[in-house]
């Protein structure tokens with residue numbers, strides 16, 4: 001029986017910030033709820049494994065995007081920088097199953113010419129993907145973090161993903177892809193600049 005009188009807020013206890021005992025108890029409960037025997041040999045270690053896996057899957061909840069983007073260089077580059085096809089795995093917050101695909105991030109540095117390391121864009125995707133998410137929100141969060149840390153002239157973020165909650169269950173439409181975009185600054189103001197970036201993003 002779950003004790004519903006306990007404080008519902010997460011109480012991080014471990015180095016990775018996750019309350020493993022609580023996660024393990026919840027997984028055990030879930031296995032019982034679906035009619036499984038959590039004490040059979042194959043499942044005995046599963047609650048502990050799932051707790052460890054969740055700590056990794058949701059590690060972004062404990063990461064700060066501003067720290068990642070704080071490594072910058074003055075490169076005096078005032079044209080488009082675009083990193084395409086950044087693989088991403090996230091978790092749909094409605095069903096707690098994965099959605100996965102690629103993210104593309106393009107930006108035009110601001111008047112201070114500040115650019116960040118290319119790997120930091122991929123790390124930024126990780127920070128927001130490794131949380132319970134909705135694709136639209138993740139796309140916006142990536143764009144807004146770029147704006148607040150780098151003060152670029154513009155940012156464009158496009159995410160293409162397959163949602164397993166639409167593929168393996170529910171409506172069961174494997175192969176359908178959801179595309180979301182978020183544009184800021186010059187990409188929002190100028191249709192021509194946006195079209196140019198989109199053709200680079202979508203061109204294979």
Ligand SMILES: Nc1nc2c(ncn2[C@@H]2O[C@H](COP(=O)(O)OP(=O)(O)OP(=O)(O)O)[C@@H](O)[C@H]2O)c(=O)[nH]1
Pocket residue numbers: 092093094133134135136163165166169170171
């Ligand atoms: N907009 C948006 N919807 C999402 C995302 N991930 C999952 N969903 C949708 O969230 C909705 C939840 O709908 P509900 O009717 O509450 O849940 P459900 O009964 O499980 O719905 P079905 O998936 O249609 O079986 C579904 O339509 C999902 O496809 C996302 O990232 N963005």
Ligand SMILES: [Zn+2]
Pocket residue numbers: 092093094095096097163165166
């Ligand atoms: Zn879902």
